[in-house]
Amino acid sequence: MTYTTLTIEREGRIATVTLNRPDVRNAFNEKAIAEIKQAFSELGDDAALRAIVLAANGPAFCAGADLNWMKKMAGYTHAENHADALHLAEMLRTIYLCPKPVVAKVQGDCYAGGMGLVAACDIIVAVEEANFCLSEVKLGLIPATISPYVIKAMGENASRRYFLTAERFGAQEALRIGFVHEVVSAGTLDAKVAEIVKALVNxxxxxxxxxxxxxxxxxxxxxxxxxxxxxxxxxxxxxxxxxxxxxxxxxxxxxxxxxxx
The missing domain is CATH 1.10.12.10 (Lyase 2-enoyl-coa Hydratase, Chain  A, domain 2)
Structure with missing residues (x-):
């Protein structure tokens, strides 16, 4: 499959899936959702691989839903919205159930659906400058599709607060509530992820x-x-x-x- 919204690089027993829509802060649409699902399905079945890194190009990791996609969804019927949401749910489940360990390399801000992408991974490393936000209620929506993974990652108590307030919080708060496993400087992000991946491969x-x-x-x-x-x-x-x-x-x-x- 030829990918247009992401890139895949292999180095030895490690594959890196990189979100590659920096012009829209790596927000996802139908195409991106389908490609991420396909990538993790294929890589998960690859016997030569031992670990997968989920990364992103540009200053932001993922801003959630693409604005043009949201405009399109505004005109959907209930049935169309349900089918559309299931595609996202299936993509997240593919990452969560991937047979290979998945490490999220969060180099920038991670909002809304982007937090679902990260929460579906096994190990999360974020830079100190990264901000997080479950912004759905500001738009009259709820983080329903991503909720199984986000609640597992940060717990019911923290989820209750941030689902309801849509407050933005920093990497240290994400670490405190258990959403991320490591917070590092931008200069040491690559080294920390490489260290974790080496442990997995061994x-x-x-x-x-x-x-x-x-x-x-x-x-x-x-x-x-x-x-x-x-x-x-x-x-x-x-x-x-x-x-x-x-x-x-x-x-x-x-x-x-x-x-x-």
Missing amino acids: NSPNAVQQAKVLVRKVAGQEVNDALLADTAERIAHIRASDQGREGVASFLEKRKPAWLS
Whole structure:
């Protein structure tokens, strides 16, 4: 597929998906949504890859919905709006469920739907200058489609405040409420993301994928007999896997595991 709203670069076992509409602050429209979904679907299925970085060109990471797209939506029927929102929801789910770990590299402001893009990623690194805003209620809207990911990322309490007030907040506040994992200077952003990606690549690809699934399945669950049985089955399964056996053997034999060769 030829992409017009983003670029994809591969370096070894790492792919970088870069939003590339800096003239509109990387706001997305139907085309961008379709391309992001396609990119993460293809990269997620690529056995040669170990990690994906989501980045952006220009001063802003993502301003949310494109103004021309919003103008078009204003004339949509309820059915058309529902179908349109589902496309965005499916794109976010594709990132969230991607078998590969996804690191968001937030080099600038991230508003509205852009926060959904970031929240769907596994690890979020932002520069000190980045600002965040869930601005939907200012327009008479709500952040419905992105809410499953944003609420998971920053919690119900912070979501209640920022969904309702549409206040803009900085990177340090995003760190405090748990929306981002690291806040760094612009000059060290590349190095920090590279450090995290190196850690991901050094780990068992199968274990990383299964660890992603584990977090999704266990988070918020009641600790009961069913959960105990489920987690016991997961560890039993991975212990018997090829990479599980190789990882333990390489540790005991004080050598590098085969996946690093």
